[in-house]
Amino acid sequence: MPPPLLPLLVLSALSPVAFAKGRITEWPLALLNPPKPHSQHSEFPPGDGVPVVDPPAHTAGYFKLDYKANASLFYFFFESRSQAPDDPLVLWTNGGPGCASELGVFFENGPYRLHENMTLSMNPWGWDLGANMIFIDQPVGTGFSTAGAAEDAVRCEDAVAQDVSRFMWAFLEARPEFADRDFYVTGESYGGKYVPAIAFWIQEWNKGGVGPHINLKGLVIGNGLTDPAIQYGAYGEYALQNNLISKSAAETMAMAYPLCKMAADACTKTQFVTPCYAALDYCKATQYEPIIVNNPGIYTYDIRLRCANTSLCPPQVSRLRSYLNTPEIQRKLGVSKPFHECNRTVQSDMRWEWMYGVDAWLAPLLDDGIKVLIYAGDQDLLCNWVGNRVWVDKLRWSGSEAWLAGQDREWSVAGTPAGMAKSVGPLTFVKVYQAGHFVPMDQPEHAWRMFNTFLEDGPWYTREEEQSRDGKDEQLFYVAT
Ligand SMILES: *[C@@H]1O[C@H](CO)[C@@H](O)[C@H](O)[C@H]1NC(C)=O
Numbered sequence: 001m002p003p004p005l006l007p008l009l010v011l012s013a014l015s016p017v018a019f020a021k022g023r024i025t026e027w028p029l030a031l032l033n034p035p036k037p038h039s040q041h042s043e044f045p046p047g048d049g050v051p052v053v054d055p056p057a058h059t060a061g062y063f064k065l066d067y068k069a070n071a072s073l074f075y076f077f078f079e080s081r082s083q084a085p086d087d088p089l090v091l092w093t094n095g096g097p098g099c100a101s102e103l104g105v106f107f108e109n110g111p112y113r114l115h116e117n118m119t120l121s122m123n124p125w126g127w128d129l130g131a132n133m134i135f136i137d138q139p140v141g142t143g144f145s146t147a148g149a150a151e152d153a154v155r156c157e158d159a160v161a162q163d164v165s166r167f168m169w170a171f172l173e174a175r176p177e178f179a180d181r182d183f184y185v186t187g188e189s190y191g192g193k194y195v196p197a198i199a200f201w202i203q204e205w206n207k208g209g210v211g212p213h214i215n216l217k218g219l220v221i222g223n224g225l226t227d228p229a230i231q232y233g234a235y236g237e238y239a240l241q242n243n244l245i246s247k248s249a250a251e252t253m254a255m256a257y258p259l260c261k262m263a264a265d266a267c268t269k270t271q272f273v274t275p276c277y278a279a280l281d282y283c284k285a286t287q288y289e290p291i292i293v294n295n296p297g298i299y300t301y302d303i304r305l306r307c308a309n310t311s312l313c314p315p316q317v318s319r320l321r322s323y324l325n326t327p328e329i330q331r332k333l334g335v336s337k338p339f340h341e342c343n344r345t346v347q348s349d350m351r352w353e354w355m356y357g358v359d360a361w362l363a364p365l366l367d368d369g370i371k372v373l374i375y376a377g378d379q380d381l382l383c384n385w386v387g388n389r390v391w392v393d394k395l396r397w398s399g400s401e402a403w404l405a406g407q408d409r410e411w412s413v414a415g416t417p418a419g420m421a422k423s424v425g426p427l428t429f430v431k432v433y434q435a436g437h438f439v440p441m442d443q444p445e446h447a448w449r450m451f452n453t454f455l456e457d458g459p460w461y462t463r464e465e466e467q468s469r470d471g472k473d474e475q476l477f478y479v480a481t
């Protein structure tokens, strides 16, 4: 149902998108001055066992965004354990919108595992094995990041990209030894929006000579929401494949899909609040809710599990909350802010753009040879692999014909099938076996191998290829210490 014209016009005047996506010259000039670095690196002596920060290799701190009224972005920085001089610099963000990246640090691809007894150990498969990892709490207000003035709130992807680019400029000014490293933007879930936006704008700033050059080489999205117009159309197919709904229920959903698609496309095209909310309501009601109604209590991040109360899932989150609210830990991190895993204000500020698709932002990046890895755990319903695969296949870029002609192959790690991989030119898609929404939590070793293989441009070995190589390549069976 198209929204009535008048409210649409009125609301579009109030649209949170203060400026249109476009060329750099369209950006308000005041925003183009690089920020003054203002770091507050926490420096603390190591404590007992594994310390939460251990300078100089493990630090945490803030960069103040000087062009905003009163906002700072919090981050962890973990230097690569291999210490190789060419290890890349990698930025990771969790999703939400509004959810903190500490979930990544302590339970996914970060260097730590946080145990039930509230002690830390090293994660044998943290991505810091071979990369210098920045974990950022963003948008402002998320996690330990602060937004002390109402006008600092972030309401769209351009603003996300703006703040994170400025954070990176400040970071590289503070740590110039990393300025020449290959740089990758990575993230999960709603990061499916953030990551293309951040990478797109970093590339634009680079081309326009705005700010310090960032050596952008690629981006990675895990179980992302990137093109909702297409991904909502895939819920039925995924649910049917996994016996969550009947064939006739899937058919009913399919009949309602064209209108959902039309509404979601209108959201992306106009970036207006009204059509975006209309699309969200309609698509959710017709493409998603029927699956939930048929599977009461289903854990949407992992269809093998049930979750009676979604605010308590995954269970690691409450552990994270207790740990990060311990005064001792807050002192060590140099923060004094109650930790919530997700900020509901950020969530509601950005909710209007839930249906807004950013896949088209990836085409110019691919055309420039920026590497892209899209991966998805096969047990996640919410941002399922089918939907991600469909938008990847439909993406139009200079290599799209070669992509469609390419082959999916089973990808194996140490003799175990780990997923299906397809890689053509700069684009790679991996369906990860036996993993839900949080792939590095469920399949830590496979997730690290996948990331490392992507960094090295493959190859994605099958089991047979692995066996025939056995003993020939120690690197392949390198055991993390
Ligand atoms: C805490 O739990 C971990 C994992 O179960 C265990 O390895 C460690 O020894 C425990 N530490 C203490 C102090 O109990």
Ligand SMILES: *[C@@H]1O[C@H](CO)[C@@H](O)[C@H](O)[C@H]1NC(C)=O
Pocket: 140, 141, 142, 145, 146, 147, 148, 149, 150, 152, 153, 154, 343, 344, 345, 346
């Ligand atoms: C949540 O984010 C909003 C918007 O940025 C911010 O104003 C608010 O202070 C944040 N809340 C907390 C508890 O940090």
Ligand SMILES: *[C@@H]1O[C@H](CO)[C@@H](O)[C@H](O)[C@H]1NC(C)=O
Pocket: 070, 146, 147, 148, 149
């Ligand atoms: C800036 O924000 C912080 C927390 O977000 C708040 O504690 C502080 O009072 C604010 N400062 C000003 C000058 O508004």
Ligand SMILES: *[C@@H]1O[C@H](CO)[C@@H](O)[C@H](O)[C@H]1NC(C)=O
Pocket: 309, 310, 311, 312
């Ligand atoms: C779910 O858990 C949260 C946190 O413990 C609690 O506040 C909330 O009331 C619970 N909701 C339901 C429906 O049980």
